[in-house]
Amino acid sequence: MKPNPTDPKTISDRIIKTFIDQLSARGDFEKIAQKLEKAILDKYPSEQLIRAALFDEERAP
Amino acid sequence: MIRIHKVIIHEFRGIRELTLEMQGENFVVCGANGTGKSGIIDAVEFALTGNISRLSGEGTKDLSLMKHGPHVDSVKSPEHAYVELAFSIVASNKQASIRRTIKDFSRPSITPHDDPEVKTVLKHIEKHPEFVLSRRELMRYITAKPGDRSKEIQALLRLDRLEELRLLFQRIYKASEKEAKQLKQNQHIAQEELIRALGITHLSATTLLTAVNTHRALLSLPDILQLQNSTSIKEGLTTTNTITPISKIPKAQALEDIKNLKNSLNVMMKLEFKTVCQSALGAMIELNANAAELEQLSKKNLLEIALEFFNDIHCPVCDTAWDAEKFRVLINYKLTQLTAIQKKKTDLEKALEPITKTLDNVACALKTVSEYAPQLTNPIDVQPLKTYESMLLETKIQLCDLLPLQKTIHALDVDLTLPDLAKAALREIEQAVEAIPDPSSQDAAREYLILGQERLEKYREISRQLKVMDTRTKTAKYVNDQYVKVMDAELEKIYSNVEQRFSDLYRMMNSSDEGAFDAKLTSLTGKIDLSVDFYGRGFFPPGAYHSEGHQDSMGLCLYLALMRYALGDHFTLAVFDDVLVSVDAGHRRAVCALLKQQFPNTQFILTTHDDTWLQHMKTAGLIQNHQSMQLKTWDVNVGAVG
Numbered sequence: 172m173k174p175n176p177t178d179p180k181t182i183s184d185r186i187i188k189t190f191i192d193q194l195s196a197r198g199d200f201e202k203i204a205q206k207l208e209k210a211i212l213d214k215y216p217s218e219q220l221i222r223a224a225l226f227d228e229e230r231a232p
Numbered sequence: 233m234i235r236i237h238k239v240i241i242h243e244f245r246g247i248r249e250l251t252l253e254m255q256g257e258n259f260v261v262c263g264a265n266g267t268g269k270s271g272i273i274d275a276v277e278f279a280l281t282g283n284i285s286r287l288s289g290e291g292t293k294d295l296s297l298m299k300h301g302p303h304v305d306s307v308k309s310p311e312h313a314y315v316e317l318a319f320s321i322v323a324s325n326k327q328a329s330i331r332r333t334i335k336d337f338s339r340p341s342i343t344p345h346d347d348p349e350v351k352t353v354l355k356h357i358e359k360h361p362e363f364v365l366s367r368r369e370l371m372r373y374i375t376a377k378p379g380d381r382s383k384e385i386q387a388l389l390r391l392d393r394l395e396e397l398r399l400l401f402q403r404i405y406k407a408s409e410k411e412a413k414q415l416k417q418n419q420h421i422a423q424e425e426l427i428r429a430l431g432i433t434h435l436s437a438t439t440l441l442t443a444v445n446t447h448r449a450l451l452s453l454p455d456i457l458q459l460q461n462s463t464s465i466k467e468g469l470t471t472t473n474t475i476t477p478i479s480k481i482p483k484a485q486a487l488e489d490i491k492n493l494k495n496s497l498n499v500m501m502k503l504e505f506k507t508v509c510q511s512a513l514g515a516m517i518e519l520n521a522n523a524a525e526l527e528q529l530s531k532k533n534l535l536e537i538a539l540e541f542f543n544d545i546h547c548p549v550c551d552t553a554w555d556a557e558k559f560r561v562l563i564n565y566k567l568t569q570l571t572a573i574q575k576k577k578t579d580l581e582k583a584l585e586p587i588t589k590t591l592d593n594v595a596c597a598l599k600t601v602s603e604y605a606p607q608l609t610n611p612i613d614v615q616p617l618k619t620y621e622s623m624l625l626e627t628k629i630q631l632c633d634l635l636p637l638q639k640t641i642h643a644l645d646v647d648l649t650l651p652d653l654a655k656a657a658l659r660e661i662e663q664a665v666e667a668i669p670d671p672s673s674q675d676a677a678r679e680y681l682i683l684g685q686e687r688l689e690k691y692r693e694i695s696r697q698l699k700v701m702d703t704r705t706k707t708a709k710y711v712n713d714q715y716v717k718v719m720d721a722e723l724e725k726i727y728s729n730v731e732q733r734f735s736d737l738y739r740m741m742n743s744s745d746e747g748a749f750d751a752k753l754t755s756l757t758g759k760i761d762l763s764v765d766f767y768g769r770g771f772f773p774p775g776a777y778h779s780e781g782h783q784d785s786m787g788l789c790l791y792l793a794l795m796r797y798a799l800g801d802h803f804t805l806a807v808f809d810d811v812l813v814s815v816d817a818g819h820r821r822a823v824c825a826l827l828k829q830q831f832p833n834t835q836f837i838l839t840t841h842d843d844t845w846l847q848h849m850k851t852a853g854l855i856q857n858h859q860s861m862q863l864k865t866w867d868v869n870v871g872a873v874g
Contacts, residue, residue: 182726182798183393190718194711203707211397221400225711226704 187211202227233353233802235835236276237327238318243306244278244334245271248871254837256320258827258855261839262846263863268872269839273364273809276837279315279330280354281361282337285369301334303871310334321353322804322833330354362388362795366809368541370787373794374774375540378759385760388791389726389798394719401715405708412701417589419694421596426687428488429680440465444684447677465688466681480607482679486665489604493597493658500590500648512583513644519576520637522569526577532570539563577634584631587644591628595621601661608664616653624648720755726797727753727760733793734786737830741785741822751786762790781814788812788823792831807837820845824852 191211195204206224210216235256241247246268252259261269274284278301287295302313313334320327328350332340342350357363372384386392423435432439437459444465445455453468499505519526534549541548542563544556598621605614623646630643650658671679731753739749750765763771764778764786774786788811795803812823827836836854840846846862849855861874 182389183391186391186394186719186722187397189722190715193718194714200707200710203711207711216397216400218400218404222404225404225707 233323233357233799233804234319234321235804236317236319236837238316239272239276239279240316241272241275242315243303243309243313244301244315245274245284245303246866246868246871247271247275248303250872250874252861252874254835254859256835257859258836259838260846260849260855260860261837261863262843262860263839263841263866263872265841267863267866269841269863270809271872273366273807273837273839275315276317276807277361277364278337279317279332279340280363281358282332282340283361285361285364285366297337298334301337304868311336321349322802324349326350360390363805364807364809365791365811367784367787367811367813370784370791370811371540373790374762374783374787377536377540378761380536381762382755382760385794388794391723394723398715398719401708401712405705405712408701408705408708412698412705415694415698415701417592419691419698421593422687422691422694424492425489425596425600426684426691428492429482429485429683429687431484431488431680444681447680450673450677451681461692464685466685469678469681481604481665481668482676482683483665483668483671484676485679485683486601486604487662489597489600490658490662490665493594493601496590496594496597497650500594505587505590508583508586509644512580512587513641515576515580515583516637516641516644519573519580520641522573523637526573526635526637532567535563535567535570539567581634584634588628588631591624591631595624595628598624601658604665605657605661608661610664612657612660612664614657614661616651616657620651620654723755727755730790730793730797733796734790737789737792737826738786740826740830741789741819742782743822744818746782779814781816781819784812784814785819785823796831801833803831803834805835805837806831808839810839810841813840813842817844817848820848821852824849824854828852828854 191204191208194200194207203225206227207221210220210224236254236259237256238254239250239252241250241252243249250268250272252261252272261272263269270286274286278284278297284297284301287297287300298310299307302310306313311333314331316329316331318327318329326347326349328347329343330340331343340354342354344350369384373381376384383392383395386395427433427435430440430443432443441456441459448455448465451469456463456465456467538547538549539560542554542556542559545553547554547559598617602614602617602621605612627643627646627648630640634640670676731751734753735749735751738751739747742749746767748765748768750771752761752763752771754761754763762774764774766772766777774783778786795806812820815823827834838849846860850857850860863872863874865873867873
């Protein structure tokens with residue numbers, strides 16, 4: 172089946188991508204944005220995955 | 233995505249055997265109430281999704297697919313209850329079929345069974361049953377509260393994932409904030425302990441270094457000039473001072489800690505604290521008098537829905553007949569009570585905060601003093617102190633949990649006075665510490681630096697944890713805020729598009745009387761507000777002035793606008809179960825024209841109990857004569873008869 176430009180899935184994905192891009196644009200959140208993108212691409216990301224993406228140990232003071 | 237060509241129904245709901253030839257075209261099932269129309273809708277939904285909404289929604293607690301899906305005489309043989317659909321995939325014109333029995337409802341037989349395109353299409357439809365629309369669902373888009381409307385619309389647009397993610401970000405942010413709050417309290421306690429150990433009035437680099445250097449001078453240790461994160465105030469002590477201490481306990485500091493414990497206990501025994509406790513207890517008892525309502529807080533949504541779907545005759549949940557006014561007064565009264573109870577609960581949580589803080593202070597002071605006991609020359613049994621400390625901590629935890637309220641009332645109603653055995657243990661520790669010979673000034677300085685360092689490290693560790701948690705909270709807050717901002721802005725664009733399409737469709741449907749109609753679909757976080765123009769007099773909620781018929785039209789237009797946005801050209805199938813019953817004859821022709829002209833690629837399968845409606849659809853060209861079935865009678869033995 173050809174990809175559908177108005178596929179419902181892409182509405183959510185497009186909004187999430189916009190969010191990730193805007194987050195990434197703020198330099199100090201670029202790494203978090205990358206990790207979040209990976210986590211959210213899982214269809215139903217768990218709280219644990221999102222927490223891990225947000226609270227990168229390398230960012231801890 | 234698909235068009236239905238044929239439906240075969242066997243021993244399913246009120247139908248024993250029925251075949252409908254649809255040929256991928258619009259199709260209407262007409263029949264009086266109770267002739268089995270909705271059974272056909274259920275069959276189409278079941279074949280494509282494995283579910284029957286009417287048996288699984290709210291108010292269907294005692295209903296189940298397995299028990300109530302088959303014809304009443306076939307309940308014991310669900311393998312004989314089945315629906316078979318022949319359909320085509322519009323994009324590729326591929327023909328396929330699906331057969332699903334009640335017994336194996338999650339494992340349908342699909343032909344061709346290994347075609348990935350067929351599988352993908354069916355999987356997508358199974359996840360999104362919104363192609364079926366009943367009047368009940370239709371009204372949800374219109375009369376629902378903004379929060380509930382948002383859920384309905386987001387589900388239809390397949391945006392529920394966005395909302396789930398929003399709640400996830402929010403939950404993580406709130407949890408971090410709560411953890412940071414607790415760490416801040418722990419840091420405060422650690423700071424007080426450090427201040428007591430160093431004998432200073434407040435904590436700053438200057439006060440700390442002045443006090444520390446005075447004691448270091450007594451041991452001929454060099455001054456510390458600058459306080460850094462890794463600075464040890466006892467640096468040089470082990471190598472330059474080898475005096476054996478008289479006691480393992482730093483006498484002066486231990487006496488300070490005992491004094492602090494007594495002060496904390498006094499605070500807890502003071503009238504002010506007892507007044508705060510009594511006041512909170514009173515509020516809890518009052519709230520607990522409405523224990524049933526408190527439990528009902530979680531069912532607030534159900535009451536709101538009951539009010540929305542009340543048909544002026546029967547309760548939508550239990551079907552009991554009601555006087556319309558009495559029903560509304562009762563439900564509104566319950567809702568008002570719940571709102572008031574929710575506020576009381578929040579107020580109570582705030583009132584309990586100083587109590588939990590005091591309990592925390594006493595428990596920490598007890599722990600500090602208890603730890604001296606094993607180091608005394610004659611060890612003292614501190615079990616009574618530990619038991620008391622545990623009791624205070626358990627009380628604190630219950631106050632933080634709050635519910636069940638009865639348990640919290642019991643927790644706060646206990647006597648917080650230090651028990652006699654604990655008092656005796658405390659007195660014993662105090663006497664034992666007082667009995668320790670006063671150390672020489674050098675010993676005292678040594679003890680001072682050792683304990684001071686211990687507490688400084690504890691303070692530093694908690695401060696470090698707090699810093700991490702503060703950073704996490706800030707990160708979580710920023711990400712949460714950013715997500716909400718982007719989501720709201722993007723949804724606003726979508727709703728603006730849908731709003732325009734909705735208004736256009738409604739104007740087409742009601743050009744005779746509302747040709748200048750306009751609507752506003754406003755998205756707030758987690759909510760969607762809908763207001764509609766009423767003859768140029770302003771914007772109002774749809775239910776404010778518009779008739780039921782107009783509200784039905786609005787529901788249909790909003791549904792169509794949303795489906796068009798969500799599926800675009802793939803909006804090829806819609807199944808309407810007796811929607812638009814309130815629309816009058818004049819507007820029905822407009823509805824038919826709209827469906828035919830604006831959605832020429834969509835196959836509409838409709839039911840109606842009204843012969844005139846059927847005729848309207850024929851004369852308007854929405855269907856031809858062969859595109860309908862008239863259900864004549866229904867009998868429990870023979871089922872629906874076409």
